Amino acid sequence: MKKAQIQMGETIAVLFVFFILVTVGFIFYVKVIKGNIELESEELSQLKSVAIAQRAMFLPELQCSEDNIAIDNCIDILKLDSAQALMRENEVYYYDLLEFSDISISQIYPSEAKWNVYSRKTDEFKSKFVTNAPISLYDPITRKHGFGVLTIETFLK
């Protein structure tokens, strides 16, 4: 084999190794970018679930009020039945607000009870978050507060 042929062989070997390195680097770069996109998507899903939970916690259809002043962290149990019917009748409006989610209220004290306020579930979800918020359940007839938990399940595609 002549010297020139050997040098050509060397150059081809070096180029081969170089392209392998470039390919490995590119694959790694794509993996990192994909990981970052997944990470951002996870963060966005979390923020979306928090936004839906907050919307549910401050729904005027459920919130207690006194002299037209809304009371935070409190649900009027007399409003619950009307709210359930209202949400069923205006499904599209509430879908814009609460998307695919399931909202229920469980009373723990003084007695146990459960209300399902809104339910629109999907089987094709990518992530599901469950948020539990302790909430005061106000009975305007007796003017007494009970203890309950607002459970918001969000299904995100």
Place this chain on the structure above:
Amino acid sequence: MRKAQMEILGLAIVVVLILVATIFVVRFMVIKSPTEYRKGFISAELASNMLSTFLKTASKDCSYLTMTELLQDCAQTRSIICDNGLDSCKYAESTASKIFDGTFDKWNMKYEFLAYTDASQPLIKIGKACTAEKRSKLFPIPINIATMYAKLDICG
């Protein structure tokens, strides 16, 4: 430049490339972790909501007195005896236990609830003290002689 010098330069370039690649790997794979927006929101809301809701709750067998009123009596005269025979301290404690059973215990969360005028001698203590990170909420409750406090720590 001689051939040997060229080869050394080539090696140096390879070393620099490997170093850059290592820094890149460490930068993206090790340091970055997802921000827990939801966890922050939940733990910030939970302690505060739990305590404020509990204090507003009306008792079932104690003339509908709120937990705040029962705790105030517990820290002062202990003159209230509920329909089930428990005094204000015991009644508030049993109600808190019942509520935390249905919430924190069900959600597998560690917590500690304290009601006290003097932190070293709590009137009510439920749960175990957190050993590491915790979210804490303290509610002052006015009483005749001083101020009493209801404190809730949520661990993790």
